[in-house]
Amino acid sequence: MIDLHAHTTASDGSDTPAELIANAVAAGLHTLAITDHDTTGGWDEAAAAVAQLEVPFALIRGTEFSCISDGEQGRISLHLLGYLFDPDAEALKAERARLRRSRLGRGEAIVDNLVAAGYPISWQQVLDIAGGGAVGRPHIGQALLQAGVVDSVTDAFAHLLSSSSPYYVPKLEMPVEVAIQLIRQAGGVPVIAHPWARRRDRILDEAALRGLVPSGLLGIEVDHLDHAPDDRARLAELAAELGLFTTGSSDYHGTRKSVRLGSDTTSPQSLERLLSLASGIEVLHSPASGHGR
Ligand code: AMP
């Protein structure tokens, strides 16, 4: 089984990168992508864990970039997965740092709003929960959970943390066309993440999705928990028409979301396409994979 989207403590997941690898093996996966928000911070620990495995396993290193589309529909926030790009490519590296930095001021502003409304949490508590990883709303949700304000992080998102909440503050995002180009320049493969996750926020319409192809988009994440069956079918048709490959993934976040590793998966054919399009860095194989490394 192939799962191409998972988070760790390097961003808003609850597994350390080593725990993620162990859990992926336990879940029966043989190929996993680590895709933390706006960071490559979990890559080295995940790679070290894969180097110790006694079963065949392939690690694809990636990042989920915070992006914005500003077209005919107005401003829409979206996520773009980048796989196997060179982490030392300067322009993209600088953008990741900028995005992470903005998450700090923005997270603190959301916490300030919640504190002003009487919710018993603090910014230091959120920083401690994030533990040096890219800070996100799920960490604030965890603080609200610890304070007994909500019953789960998902509950916190229903009102207090949603983008329509009075406490919400937007974060910095990259124009998606720029992100696509920078990932391609770094030898990576850009795939749009859960484009039709309708219950989260406003989504790109078909015309806007088509418009990303000339920028260099290569794939669409079709099978995802937040996609309805008819949307999955339509996205798959659209991908075929546009010559894009499709993926399926869990978007696992450990205990911060209820979804399990491998709940949606990617076909071997799509994985092959992805690998054939990448030139930034190598897939990492465990010693037991028989790749002679
Ligand atoms: P942020 O990156 O700080 O804007 O927070 C967005 C992140 O929150 C997403 O990447 C998801 O991991 C998480 N998220 C979004 N909606 C929900 C939800 N309804 N329940 C739990 N986590 C969510």
Ligand code: FE
């Ligand atoms: Fe997340």
Ligand code: FE
């Ligand atoms: Fe996402």
Ligand code: ZN
């Ligand atoms: Zn994700």
